[in-house]
Amino acid sequence: MNMMSRYPLRYLVIGILAAFSLLIGLLTYMATQPLVIQNVEGQAADRLRAELTQLQGVLQILLRAENVEGAKSVVVSLGSAPEHELALLTDATSAIIASTRLADVGVAWTTLTPPLDRLMIDQVNISGGAVVRLTSDSQYLAGYVNICDPAVTGTLRPPQCGFLYQRINLSQAREVAVDVLHRQAVAYGLGLAVLAGVLGIIFHRVVTRRVERLIATVNRFTAGDTAARAGLEGQDELARVGEAFDSMAQTIANNQQELQGLNTQLERRVEERTRALQESEQRFRVIFEQAAVGVAQMASRSGEFVRINQRYCDILGYSQDEMLGRTFQEVTQSTALPEDVYNMNRLLNGEIENFSMERHYARKDGSTIWVNLFVSPMWQAGEEPSYHISVMEDITERKIIEMEILQQRAELARSNADLQQFASVAAHDLQEPLRMVSSYTKLLGRRYQGKLDADADEFIAYAVDGANRMQTLIRDLLEYSRVGKGKLHMTMIDTEDVVVQASRNLQSLITERQAKIHWEHLPHVRADVSRLTQVFQNLFANAMKFCAASTIPCITIRAEPRSMDWLFSVQDNGIGMKSEHTTKIFEVFQRLHNRSQYSGTGIGLALCKRIVEDHGGQIWVESVPKKGSTFFFTIVKES
Amino acid sequence: MLVCEASSVVMKSRTVQLLLGLLLLFTLSGLGACFQQPAPPLRLGTNVWIGYEPLYLARDLKYFKPNSVRLVEYLSASEVIRAFRNQALEAAALTLDETLLLLESQVPVQVFLVASISYGGDVIMGSPDIAVFPSLVGKRVGVEASALGAYFLSRALEKHGLSLTDITVVSLEAGEHVAAYKAGKVDALVTFEPVRSQLLALGAHELFTSRDIPGEIVNVLVVNQSYFAEHPKNVRRVVRGWFRAIDYFTAHPHDAASRMQKRLKILPQDALKSYRGFRLPSLEENQKLLQGGTPGLRLFAKRLRDLMLAKDLLQTPVNLDSLFSTAALRKRSS
Numbered sequence: 001m002n003m004m005s006r007y008p009l010r011y012l013v014i015g016i017l018a019a020f021s022l023l024i025g026l027l028t029y030m031a032t033q034p035l036v037i038q039n040v041e042g043q044a045a046d047r048l049r050a051e052l053t054q055l056q057g058v059l060q061i062l063l064r065a066e067n068v069e070g071a072k073s074v075v076v077s078l079g080s081a082p083e084h085e086l087a088l089l090t091d092a093t094s095a096i097i098a099s100t101r102l103a104d105v106g107v108a109w110t111t112l113t114p115p116l117d118r119l120m121i122d123q124v125n126i127s128g129g130a131v132v133r134l135t136s137d138s139q140y141l142a143g144y145v146n147i148c149d150p151a152v153t154g155t156l157r158p159p160q161c162g163f164l165y166q167r168i169n170l171s172q173a174r175e176v177a178v179d180v181l182h183r184q185a186v187a188y189g190l191g192l193a194v195l196a197g198v199l200g201i202i203f204h205r206v207v208t209r210r211v212e213r214l215i216a217t218v219n220r221f222t223a224g225d226t227a228a229r230a231g232l233e234g235q236d237e238l239a240r241v242g243e244a245f246d247s248m249a250q251t252i253a254n255n256q257q258e259l260q261g262l263n264t265q266l267e268r269r270v271e272e273r274t275r276a277l278q279e280s281e282q283r284f285r286v287i288f289e290q291a292a293v294g295v296a297q298m299a300s301r302s303g304e305f306v307r308i309n310q311r312y313c314d315i316l317g318y319s320q321d322e323m324l325g326r327t328f329q330e331v332t333q334s335t336a337l338p339e340d341v342y343n344m345n346r347l348l349n350g351e352i353e354n355f356s357m358e359r360h361y362a363r364k365d366g367s368t369i370w371v372n373l374f375v376s377p378m379w380q381a382g383e384e385p386s387y388h389i390s391v392m393e394d395i396t397e398r399k400i401i402e403m404e405i406l407q408q409r410a411e412l413a414r415s416n417a418d419l420q421q422f423a424s425v426a427a428h429d430l431q432e433p434l435r436m437v438s439s440y441t442k443l444l445g446r447r448y449q450g451k452l453d454a455d456a457d458e459f460i461a462y463a464v465d466g467a468n469r470m471q472t473l474i475r476d477l478l479e480y481s482r483v484g485k486g487k488l489h490m491t492m493i494d495t496e497d498v499v500v501q502a503s504r505n506l507q508s509l510i511t512e513r514q515a516k517i518h519w520e521h522l523p524h525v526r527a528d529v530s531r532l533t534q535v536f537q538n539l540f541a542n543a544m545k546f547c548a549a550s551t552i553p554c555i556t557i558r559a560e561p562r563s564m565d566w567l568f569s570v571q572d573n574g575i576g577m578k579s580e581h582t583t584k585i586f587e588v589f590q591r592l593h594n595r596s597q598y599s600g601t602g603i604g605l606a607l608c609k610r611i612v613e614d615h616g617g618q619i620w621v622e623s624v625p626k627k628g629s630t631f632f633f634t635i636v637k638e639s
Numbered sequence: 640m641l642v643c644e645a646s647s648v649v650m651k652s653r654t655v656q657l658l659l660g661l662l663l664l665f666t667l668s669g670l671g672a673c674f675q676q677p678a679p680p681l682r683l684g685t686n687v688w689i690g691y692e693p694l695y696l697a698r699d700l701k702y703f704k705p706n707s708v709r710l711v712e713y714l715s716a717s718e719v720i721r722a723f724r725n726q727a728l729e730a731a732a733l734t735l736d737e738t739l740l741l742l743e744s745q746v747p748v749q750v751f752l753v754a755s756i757s758y759g760g761d762v763i764m765g766s767p768d769i770a771v772f773p774s775l776v777g778k779r780v781g782v783e784a785s786a787l788g789a790y791f792l793s794r795a796l797e798k799h800g801l802s803l804t805d806i807t808v809v810s811l812e813a814g815e816h817v818a819a820y821k822a823g824k825v826d827a828l829v830t831f832e833p834v835r836s837q838l839l840a841l842g843a844h845e846l847f848t849s850r851d852i853p854g855e856i857v858n859v860l861v862v863n864q865s866y867f868a869e870h871p872k873n874v875r876r877v878v879r880g881w882f883r884a885i886d887y888f889t890a891h892p893h894d895a896a897s898r899m900q901k902r903l904k905i906l907p908q909d910a911l912k913s914y915r916g917f918r919l920p921s922l923e924e925n926q927k928l929l930q931g932g933t934p935g936l937r938l939f940a941k942r943l944r945d946l947m948l949a950k951d952l953l954q955t956p957v958n959l960d961s962l963f964s965t966a967a968l969r970k971r972s973s
Contacts, residue, residue, distance in 0.1 A: 069714075073715075077713070077718065103901040103902045171706070172679075
C-alpha cells in the first residue's frame with residue numbers, strides 16, 4: 001500500500017483498472033480455451049459420425065449396384081469438405097477403391113503412411129457401427145465405418161465390402177475457435193480498458209481534479225496566500241473536506257488578521273515607547289551633562305566612578321578621563337573619609353534611603369572647596385546594591401557668606417547686648433538723679449509757691465513737668481529694653497481673658513472717657529500672657545488717647561483664622577492718620593503730634609511691634625484720617 | 640494534465656509508462672488479432688488431366704504453405720464445376736467454355752492464370768479413307784456434347800469454309816470415342832489425348848489440330864471473385880507454386896514425371912509424351928493473354944460465347960468485362 005500511495009490517484013486508478021481488465025481478459029481466455037477446443041472436437045466428432053452414417057448408406061446402395069464409379073465420385077467429393085484431410089474407401093481385400101488422394105487408389109490400406117488404426121478397424125468390423133476417435137497426436141479426428149455391417153447379408157450384401165475411412169484436420173477449426181475466443185477476450189479486455197478509461201476520467205473529474213485543486217489551494221495557503229480557498233463543489237466527503245479546509249483557512253486568516261492588527265498596534269506602541277525613551281534618554285543626557293550640579297554614577301561596592309558629568313569634574317578640578325575608573329576614596333580627603341564610609345555602609349545595609357552631607361574637598365590643584373553631597377541608590381530595597389548616584393554642589397561661596405553672616409550676627413548681638421546693657425544701665429542710673437531733681441523741684445515748688453515771682457512759679461512748674469516727663473520717658477525706655485531682653489513664657493491662653501485684663505488695667509481711663517470695648521469669639525493662642533496683655537493695653541490706650549474729646553471712644557476686637565495664623569484686629573473711631581505715616585508710628589520715639597496735643601513717649605507702638613515680632617507675627621495699621629484706625633497683628637497658630 | 644506544479648505529486652514516469660505500454664500492447668495485440676483473421680484455405684479442384692499436374696507437383700514439393708492451398712482431386716470436370724458452383728471450392732482448373740457456363744450461372748468467377756494452351760492436343764481424327772478435311776462433307780463426326788467440342792468443330796469447319804450443316808454430328812461421350820470408332824459408328828471424331836493416341840494406333844489420322852488455332856483452346860485456373868478480393872495472397876501462392884513447379888519440371892523432367900506416375904498411373908515417358916499436345920504459357924505470356932489487348936483471351940472468349948449462344952449452350956450473353964484478372968500475376972509489392 002505504501003508503494004501504491006507513491007503514485008497520483010488518477011494514474012493509480014487507471015492503472016489498477018487497466019491491470020484488472022488485462023487480468024480478466026487473460027483469465028477469460030485461459031479458462032475458456034480448453035472448453036472451446038473440447039467443444040470444437042465434440043462438434044466435429046458429431047458431424048463426422050453423422051456424415052459417416054449418411055455415407056455408409058449411400059455407398060451401400062452404390063456398391064450393391066456395382067456402381068464403383070459412383071462410389072468413387074462420392075468419396076472424391078469429400079475432398080472439398082472444409083476440414084478434410086483424407087477420405088478413402090477399401091474393398092474387402094484391403095485394396096483402396098477410392099480416395100481423395102488419387103495416388104492412393106489401387107494400393108493396400110495397410111501400406112499407407114501414416115498407418116491407419118488397426119484396432120479401430122477391427123472394432124468397426126466387429127460392431128458395424130461408426131467409430132470416431134482423436135488420433136494419438138490429437139491433431140486429427142479419425143472416423144471409420146464398415147460399409148457392410150454384419151446385419152447386411154444375402155443379396156443385400158454388396159460384393160465390395162470394405163470400410164470408409166475419413167480423417168478430419170482439427171487444427172484449422174481449433175485455430176478459428178481459439179481465434180474467436182482470442183478476439184472475444186481482447187474485445188472483453190478492450191471494453192474493460194475503455195471502461196477503465198472512462199472510470200479513470202470520471203474519477204479524475206470527481207476526485208483527482210478536486211484533490212489536486214485542494215492540494216494546490218493548501219500549497220498556496222502554506223505559501224502565504226491566506227485568501228486561497230478550495231471552493232469544491234458537490235456534497236460528497238471530498239467536498240466536505242474542502243469545506244472544512246476553507247472554514248479552517250477562514251479562521252486562520254481571521255486570527256492572522258487580528259494578530260497582525262495587534263502586532264501593528266504593539267509595534268506602534270513599542271515605537272512610541274522607544275521614542276519616548278530616546279527623548280527621555282536625551283533629556284536625561286542633557287540634564288546630566290548640562291546640570292548645574294555635578295552628577296556621577298558610581299559602583300556602590302567599589303566606589304568607582306562609572307559615569308560622570310562635566311560639572312562634577314569641574315568642581316573637583318579633574319578631567320573626565322581622570323575621574324572615570326577612580327574611586328571616591330581616592331579623591332576624598334582622609335579626614336572626611338570615615339564619615340563617607342560610615343554613611344555609605346548604612347546605605348548599603350539599607351539602614352538609610354539616602355544621605356546628604358556638607359563637607360570640604362581638596363581639588364586637584366590643592367585648593368579647598370565646600371560641597372553639598374547627596375547620595376541616592378539606584379537599586380531597589382532588598383536588591384543587591386549596584387550603582388548609586390552622587391550629586392555634588394559647590395557651596396564654597398555660600399559657605400563663605402554664611403560664615404560672614406554668622407560673624408556679623410555675633411557682632412550685632414554683642415553690640416545689641418551692649419546697647420541694651422547701656423540703655424538699662426543708663427535708664428536705671430539716670431532714674432536716681434532724676435528722682436532727686438524731680439523731688440527737689442517739687443519740694444521747691446511746694447515751699448516756694450507764691451513766694452517767688454510769677455515767672456519763678458512758672459519755671460518751677462516747667463521744671464517739675466520736665467522732670468516728670470523725664471521719669472516717664474526713662475520708665476518706658478526701661479520697659480522697652482526689658483521687653484527685648486527678657487524671655488517669653490509661652491502658654492495656651494484665652495485671648496478674651498487677655499482683653500479683659502487689658503481693659504481692667506485701663507479702667508480709670510475707660511471710665512474717664514466712657515469708652516466702649518467690644519469683642520467677639522476670640523480664640524485660644526499660644527503666647528506670653530503678660531506681653532500679649534501689654535499689646536492690647538497699648539492699643540486700647542492709643543485708641544482712647546487719639547480720639548476727639550467730643551467723641552466717645554469705641555473699640556472693637558476681632559480675630560480671623562488664616563491658614564498659618566490668627567489675624568487680630570483692633571478697630572477704633574479715633575482721629576486716624578495719613579497713609580504715609582502708617583509705618584512710622586511703629587518706630588521708637590516717633591510721634592505724629594506734639595506733646596501739647598497728645599501726651600506720650602512714642603514708645604508704646606514700638607513695644608507692640610517688638611512683642612508681636614517676638615511671637616513670630618507681624619503688625620500694621622490701616623487708617624482713614626478722622627474716621628479711625630484699625631490695627632492688625634498676627635499670632636502663629638498652635639501647630 | 641492541468642496540475643503539474645505540485646511537486647510532491649511527482650509522477651513515477653517509468654512505472655506509469657510501463658503500465659501504459661502494457662495497456663497499449665494489449666490493445667494492439669487484440670487489434671492485430673482482429674485483422675489477422677486466418678484466411679480459409681484456397682480449395683482448388685481439378686479433374687484428372689496431365690496438364691494440371693504442375694499443381695500436384697507443387698504440392699508434392701511442398702511449395703504451398705500449409706493451410707493455404709488445398710487441392711481437391713475430382714475424377715471429372717463436371718464434378719469440379721458442380722463443386723465450384725456449390726462453393727465447395729474457391730478455385731478450379733477449367734476450360735474456357737466451362738468458365739463461361741459458370742459465369743452464366745451467376746457464379747462470380749475470375750480467370751487468374753492460363754494453365755495450358757492446346758497445341759495439337761485437341762484434334763479431329765479421321766478414318767484413313769478421309770484424306771483431307773473437306774472430305775468430311777456428308778460424313779458422321781462424333782463429338783462430345785460439350786462447348787469445347789462444338790467450338791473446336793465449328794472453328795475447324797470455319798477454317799475450311801464449311802458449316803455444321805455440311806456434316807452429320809454424332810454426340811458421343813469421351814469414353815465412347817474409341818469404341819464408336821472401332822464399331823464404325825463414326826467417320827471422324829473430335830477428340831483429345833489419350834483418345835488421340837489410341838485412334839492413331841487404330842489407323843486414324845489427324846485432320847485438324849489445335850495447332851491450327853493457337854491460343855484458342857486453353858485451360859485456365861479460375862477463382863471465386865469475392866474470395867480473390869478478400870484473400871488475394873492464397874491466389875498468388877497458387878500462381879507462384881505453379882511457376883516454381885514448371886521450373887522444377889523443366890529442370891528435373893524425369894523426377895517430375897515419376898512423381899506424376901503415382902497419381903496418373905502412367906509411365907514417365909508417356910507422361911512426358913503427353914505434354915507434346917499443349918504448351919504451358921510463361922508468366923509473360925499469361926500477362927499478354929489476360930490483358931485486354933489482342934490477341935487476347937477476351938476475343939476468343941467472346942467468340943466462344945457467341946458460338947455457345949448460337950448453339951444454345953449459353954442462354955444469356957454473359958458479360959466478359961471482368962472475367963480476366965492479372966492481379967495474381969503481379970508481384971505482391973505492386
